[in-house]
Amino acid sequence: MPSVRFRLNGVGKDIDADPDRSLLDILRGQLGMIGPHFGCGAGECGACNVIIDDRAVAACDTPFWSVAGKDVTTIEGLGNAERPHPLQRAFIAEQALQCGYCASGILMSAAALLKRNPAPTSREVKEALDGNLCRCGSHNRMVRAVLRAAKEMATG
Amino acid sequence: MNQPSPPPSKLPVSLVANPLLSSWLKFSAHGQVTVSPGKVEIGQGIVTALAQIAADELDVDISRVQMVRASTAVSPNEGVTSGSLSVQQSGRALRHACAEVRHIFLQLASERLGVDIDTLDVDDGTISGPGNVATSYWELADDVLLDRDATPDAKPKPVARRVLAGASVQRIDIPDKVFARPRFIHDWALPDMLHGRVLRSENARAKLVELNDERARAIADLVAVVHDGSFAGVVSETEHGAEAALQALRKGAVWTAGEPLPDESDLAAFLKAQPTETTIIDKRTAPPSAPKTRTIRRQYVRPYLAHASIAPSCAMAQWNGDRLHVWTHSQGVYLLRTDLALVLNLRAENIAVEHLEGAGCYGHNAADDVALDAVLLARAAGGRPVRVQWSRAGEMSDAPFGAAMAIEIEADLDPSGEIVDWRHSIWSNGHAARPGRAAQPALLAGYELKNPFPRMISTNPPQANGGGGDRNAVPLYDFRSWQIESHRLTTMPIRTSALRTLGAQGNVFAIESMLDEIAAARDEDPVAFRLRHLDDERAKDVICAAAKRAGWKPAKQPGIGYGIAFARYKNTGAYCAVVAEIEGDEDIRVRKLTLAVDVGEAINPDGVINQIEGGAIQATSWVLKERVRFDRQRITSTSWTEYPILRFSEVPNIEVEVIQRPEIDPVGAGEAAHGPVTAAIANAIFDALGVRVRQLPFTREHLVAAMEQAS
Structure with missing residues (x-):
């Protein structure tokens, strides 16, 4: 079995797996990471979004071989209860979800946006999240939460 | 003014079914109280609202309340978590049970401490009385037997002494979900x-x-x-x-x-051609106040919707x-x-x-x-x-869909355009084929086994439970005479069951569109028209609140339209009025929805707003985009490309005003917005474009068809 070397949440990995399988399959299966969620398997809903280098990408239709040598960040690498990312704090403060199944993918799209544009407008946030679906209707709260996080990051 | 509801003289319905107090509550010597409701978290925040009620009634910090997931092994049987009934049923039962348990603890504390029960106070589980005597729930936990039935005598706290219920407490499940801790x-x-x-x-x-x-x-x-x-x-x-x-x-x-599917391009014709079981849902007769001079008849159609x-x-x-x-x-x-x-x-x-x-x-x-x-x-x-x-x-x-509906309304009008008779007819499959309620199972694989069970044909819950296809079909308005009938299909080529609001979305769309049309024909303001035909002050209050907040009616701008609609969910639940602002030409964009809602006592006001916002956005998605697609052999809308839903860039701004009525028993908020939002958007389209669209969803195709029909 060929192996793929990449960095996952800042840690170097060398994983033996069929390189044609999807990144999501490897993350959730072999690596036991539950943050990226399966939604459609076709890159249409964003529930499995992770950040590869600096871009938010659907892990379900990213072949595993394509992350060789790259930096992959999942929600697990964004922050945790002890060291939350400002986006995670903001999502709690704004109560920005209902069921929350889409939230991990949306947090990753938002994190990628704030990396390249630390002071987005509300329109820019909506554009950045347009590839993420939310069925419960928490969109406006999520946009507010992203703007809140951006503000917090700017004022340090 | 509204009268406070009388104190409950009998047990709440969920406690009648599950009277054992220990099935709801358990106390540990380590300062925890475990609450075990029969209702489940489905993304609506119910677990937090129930924790608030328990903490409030017991006088403990909410962090001491551990909510247990429902299980047939340990939980009371509260049936199904549906119909916006969880706060109403589980909340009331829990409040009552907690009040009684608190009293049982106080009785024992009174004996142990040798002081009168009425002098005792509880603060975060610590029970104290005069002369610095004190004990606690945790100290007494092992000696208090809760394996006994609830009695009707317990008296929950008066509204004024509730601290947590009525406050926007943060949901207890959200941290797990943003930190990717296993919960799903x-x-x-x-x-x-x-x-x-x-x-x-x-x-x-x-x-x-x-x-x-x-x-x-x-x-x-x-x-x-x-x-x-x-x-x-x-x-x-x-x-x-x-x-x-x-x-x-x-x-x-x-x-x-396989078996043939209907023609998706003419759902109304299909629904009306099927064998049906007809029920008169409601009938009201009165001599007409004025002679009828004309009748208008309109048909409204809603497609099958996917969860x-x-x-x-x-x-x-x-x-x-x-x-x-x-x-x-x-x-x-x-x-x-x-x-x-x-x-x-x-x-x-x-x-x-x-x-x-x-x-x-x-x-x-x-x-x-x-x-x-x-x-x-x-x-x-x-x-x-x-x-x-x-x-x-x-x-x-393969999952059940929300049922397609054809709704016909006929209104007889007098010379001044006032309604003298109203007839509302629904053709639809039943809206419920839930498991566990019939002699046969309602599970898909059960129909596929070598010895298969017969396929269940959906039925409608009785009116007393809010009805199904007929939900919200009886108007709340003061029309003198009406007949409401439901034609439930007895064939079911496309599997349907309960989807949020059951038939209410379709019926409110039809009623509120028709009213708007009748008011417009009279050249009467639709808000004034509705207020004139309503007796219920809570109904009038939400309409006035939504209208006021939206600045009804904003000045006319080209391409922009405003519409209003109202309903009380199930005619017994939450009141909701909506003003929609839309922008349209070939495609409709919903710019803003302004809602006012009255759920009685809002246990968690931010939770109510979250549910109303979510309902309004989901309804906008249904209305602008959604329709299950099929050819004669198979369902074809099997991906997000073929079944698009609303995206971030398409979501309207939403404002919600909650009219707080702490003295009135709470009802759920999750389904209140869908019907009114649907009709408000339809009415705003007429305001902007001068065309009545009566077929959902309001896509370019259906707009063009409506324009052609009108010209």
Whole structure:
């Protein structure tokens, strides 16, 4: 079995797996990471979004071989209860979800946006999240939460 | 003014069914209280609202309240979590139970401390009295026996002494969800767990006539192929292996052509041509106040709608001899257990069904179906647990849909355009085929087995429970005479069951569109028209509040329109009025929705706002985009491309005003917005474009058709 070397949440990995399988399959299966969620398997809903280098990408239709040598960040690498990312704090403060199944993918799209544009407008946030679906209707709260996080990051 | 509701003189309904206090509450010596409701978290925040009620009534900090997931092994049987009834039913029962338990503790404390019960006070579980005497729930926990039935005598606190109920407390499930800690069933891993997938044909109700499993058996990690009639599936050591084996098995399957589906381009004609069972829902007669001079007749159509949760349904099952354990995101663990017992011919006592959260649930989706799938596959797993997850395509085509509806309203008008008679007729499949309520099971695989159960035809809940296809069909307005009838189809080529609001979305769309049309023909303001025909002050208050907040009616601008609509969900639940602002030409964009809502006592006001916002956005999605697509053989809207929902850039601004009425028993908020939002958008389209669109969704195709019909 060929192996793929990449960095996952800042840690170097060398994983033996069929390189044609999807990144999501490897993350959730072999690596036991539950943050990226399966939604459609076709890159249409964003529930499995992770950040590869600096871009938010659907892990379900990213072949595993394509992350060789790259930096992959999942929600697990964004922050945790002890060291939350400002986006995670903001999502709690704004109560920005209902069921929350889409939230991990949306947090990753938002994190990628704030990396390249630390002071987005509300329109820019909506554009950045347009590839993420939310069925419960928490969109406006999520946009507010992203703007809140951006503000917090700017004022340090 | 509203009168405060009288103090409950009898037990709340959920306590009548489950009177044992210890089934609701347990105290530990370590300062924790465990609360075990029968209702489940489906993304609506119910667990937090119930924790607030318990903490408030017991006088403990909310952090001491541990909420237990519903399970047939430990929880009271509260039926199904649906119909916006959880706060009403579980909340009332819990409040009552907590009040009684608090009193039981105080009685014992009074004996132990030797002071009068009325002098005792509770603060975060510590019970204290005059002369610095003190004890606590935790100290007394082992001596207080809660294995006794609730009595009607307990008196919950007066409104003024509630601290948490009525406050916007942060939801207790949200941190887990933003920090990716396992909470969803999809993220749960049991020791030794296997993975299963079920094979289903694309063609509707096709039968499996031949299955060659040679290729599937050659796939790595395969544990078993299961085949029973038209039910077939695979079990594998890995999820990846299960997917691969399923693809291989599909190649070896030969199916019949299946059963024909209706013509999707004329749903009204299809619905009206089917055999039906007709019920007169309501009839009111009075001599006309003025002679009828003309009749207007309009038809409104709503398509089949998909639940379209972001997660495909998932379940786990494990056999141990003739005992079975099931993990599910079903809305009703006891009801699912009943149907599993029927299919398996097993005693219900042998089955434990335990709830784990799924993605947002908007009614009877595939949660129960996938549970039976897992149970059937787990039979071949040698006692190991099997996890089954549906595909996106399966979720979009094999789960029950919300029923299509054709609604006809005829209004007789007098010379001044006032309504003298009103007739409302509905053609629709039933809106409920939930598990656990009939002598036959309502689970998909049950229809596919070699010895299949007959397919359940959806029925409608009785009016006393809010009705089904007829939900909200009886107007709240003061028309002097009316007849409301429901024609429920007795055939069901497309599987339907409960979807958020059941028939209310369609009926409110029809009634509120028709009213708008009648008011416009009289050149009367639609707000004034509604207020003139309503007696209920709470109804008038939400309409006035929404109108005022939206600055009704804003000055005319080209291409922009404003519409208003109102309903009281089920005619007994939450009041909701909406002003919609839309922008339109060939395509409709909803710019803003301004809502006012009255749920009585809002236990968690931010939770209510969250539910109303969510309902308004979901309704906007239904109204602008959604329609289950099919050809004559199969459902074709099996992906997000073919079944688009509203995206971030399309979501309107939303403002919600909650009219807080702490003295009135709370009702749910999750379904209040859909009907009014639908009609308000329709009415705003007329305001902007001068055309009445009566067929959902309001896509370019249906707009053009409406314009052609009008000209």
